[in-house]
Amino acid sequence: MFSSRKLLGTVSGIAVLAVLLANYAAPDPSGPHTTPSSAGTVTHTLLLDWLPNPDHSGIYVAQAENDFQKQGVNVKVQTPSGTADAAKMISTGQIDLAISYEPDTIMAAAQGMKVQAVAALIPNVLSSLIVTGKDRSVTDLKGMTIGNPGLATSLPTLNSVLAQNGMTESDVKNVSLSTGGVEPLLAGKVDAIFGYYSNVEGVQLAEQGDYTVLPFDKIGVPSFDELVLVANPDRLQSDSSYASFVRKTIAALKEGFASANADPDAAYDAIAPVAKGYDDTTLRNMVKATVPEYDNPRGFGSMDPKQWDSYAQWMHQNGLIDKPYKGRDAMTTEYLPD
Known part of the structure; x- marks a missing residue:
C-alpha cells in the first residue's frame, strides 16, 4: 500500500x-x-x-x-x-x-x-504493521519508535490507527526510513515498522526472530x-x-x-x-x-x-x-x- x-x-x-x-x-x-x-x-x-x-x-x-x-x-x-x-x-x-x-x-x-x-x-491487503516480539497489538505501540516509508500517506494512516486505540501521534516516536524497514528493526533502531509487506518484510523478519505482523485491514484500516x-x-x-x-x-x-x-x-x-x-x-x-x-x-x-x-x-x-x-x-x- x-x-x-x-x-x-x-x-x-x-x-x-x-x-x-x-x-x-x-x-x-x-x-x-x-x-x-x-x-x-x-x-x-x-x-x-x-x-x-x-x-x-x-x-x-x-x-x-x-x-x-x-x-x-x-x-x-x-x-x-x-x-x-x-x-x-x-x-x-x-x-x-x-x-x-x-x-x-x-x-x-x-x-x-x-x-x-x-x-x-x-x-x-499486504501492507502491515510489524512489531518486535510475539503476540503484540496496536496498544503496545505506546512509547515505541516506529519506522515508516516517509510517504505523504504514512502518518495520516498511522494516526488513524492510533486514534482508534486511544492514542495520538505524541504517544509514539515516528522515524522516516530511507533504506527499508528490515535492517533498522533488526538493529533495534526502531521497535516497529508501519507500511511494509507481510509477504516480503514479514517473511524476512520471521526468519530472524519473533515479530508480530498485523495487516492494515486487521487494525482499523478498511480493506483495499x-x-x-x-x-x-x-x-x-x-x-x-x-x-x-x-x-x-x-x-x-x-x-x-x-x-x-x-x-x-x-x-x-x-x-x-x-x-x-x-x-x-x-x-x-x-x-x-x-x-x-x-x-x-x-x-x-x-x-x-x-x-x-x-x-x-x-x-x-x-x-x-x-x-x-x-x-x-x-x-x-x-x-x-x-
Missing part, C-alpha cells in the same frame, strides 16, 4: 540501491508509449511499481509461458525511475499500462489525473486491493486498439497469475532471475507467501465498487484526499475476461 515498495528492506545503503536501479531501464518520459517491434507489430509498455519482486511473479510467469503472445500482444515490462511514475505517465499517455495500488490510484484520480484501475492483481493494473480512461474510450490491447493483456495476466498460484516453484523460477537482493531461500519463501494472495473469490481482476467508495470515503475522512470522491470512478471491470 501507498507505494511502500519504493523501499528495499533487503538492501543496505543508497549506493547499492543505485546499482540495482542501474540494471533496469527506466522509461523515457519524452518517448512514445508504443514502439514498433522487429516484426513490425507494436510493443506496448507495462510499467512496474518498483523493482521486480515476488508480487510480480504472475507477470513473469505470463512472460515465461508466452501468455502475452498467445493473446496476440507484445508487452515490454519496465521498471520505473520512481514510484510516482505510474500515474503521471499513464495520465500523459507516455506508457500503456502500469502496476499501482488502490489508495494511490484513488488519490491520483481524485487529483484529476487520467488514471483508472482495470484489474486487481492482488485483491488482498493491494496491487492493481491501471490504464488511461480517456484512451480506453477513444482508442479501440488500445482498449483491445488492455483487454488482451488482462487475459494473459489471468493465465500467468493462475499458473503462479497453482505452481509456486514455477513462480519462483520466473521471478528469481530478475528479483535482485534476496537470497534464494528467502525469495522462495516470499513467493510461497505471495501467490496465494493472487486468489480473488470474485474472479481474476474483479474489484468491488462499493469497497472502492468506502475506501475513498475513509481517505477523505483521514485527510488523504482533499474532497469527497467516489472511489468507483477510479476503477472499471469492463475489460476483464469473461
Whole structure:
C-alpha cells in the first residue's frame, strides 16, 4: 500500500540501491508509449511499481509461458525511475499500462489525473504493521519508535490507527526510513515498522526472530486491493486498439497469475532471475507467501465498487484526499475476461 515498495528492506545503503536501479531501464518520459517491434507489430509498455519482486511473479510467469503472445500482444515490462511514475505517465499517455495500488490510484484520480484501475492483481491487503516480539497489538505501540516509508500517506494512516486505540501521534516516536524497514528493526533502531509487506518484510523478519505482523485491514484500516493494473480512461474510450490491447493483456495476466498460484516453484523460477537482493531461500519463501494472495473469490481482476467508495470515503475522512470522491470512478471491470 501507498507505494511502500519504493523501499528495499533487503538492501543496505543508497549506493547499492543505485546499482540495482542501474540494471533496469527506466522509461523515457519524452518517448512514445508504443514502439514498433522487429516484426513490425507494436510493443506496448507495462510499467512496474518498483523493482521486480515476488508480487510480480504472475507477470513473469505470463512472460515465461508466452501468455502475452498467445493473446496476440507484445508487452515490454519496465521498471520505473520512481514510484510516482505510474500515474503521471499513464495520465500523459507516455506508457500503456502500469502496476499501482488502490489508495494511490484513488488519490491520483481524485487529483484529476487520467488514471483508472482495470484489474486487481492482488485483491488482498499486504501492507502491515510489524512489531518486535510475539503476540503484540496496536496498544503496545505506546512509547515505541516506529519506522515508516516517509510517504505523504504514512502518518495520516498511522494516526488513524492510533486514534482508534486511544492514542495520538505524541504517544509514539515516528522515524522516516530511507533504506527499508528490515535492517533498522533488526538493529533495534526502531521497535516497529508501519507500511511494509507481510509477504516480503514479514517473511524476512520471521526468519530472524519473533515479530508480530498485523495487516492494515486487521487494525482499523478498511480493506483495499493491494496491487492493481491501471490504464488511461480517456484512451480506453477513444482508442479501440488500445482498449483491445488492455483487454488482451488482462487475459494473459489471468493465465500467468493462475499458473503462479497453482505452481509456486514455477513462480519462483520466473521471478528469481530478475528479483535482485534476496537470497534464494528467502525469495522462495516470499513467493510461497505471495501467490496465494493472487486468489480473488470474485474472479481474476474483479474489484468491488462499493469497497472502492468506502475506501475513498475513509481517505477523505483521514485527510488523504482533499474532497469527497467516489472511489468507483477510479476503477472499471469492463475489460476483464469473461
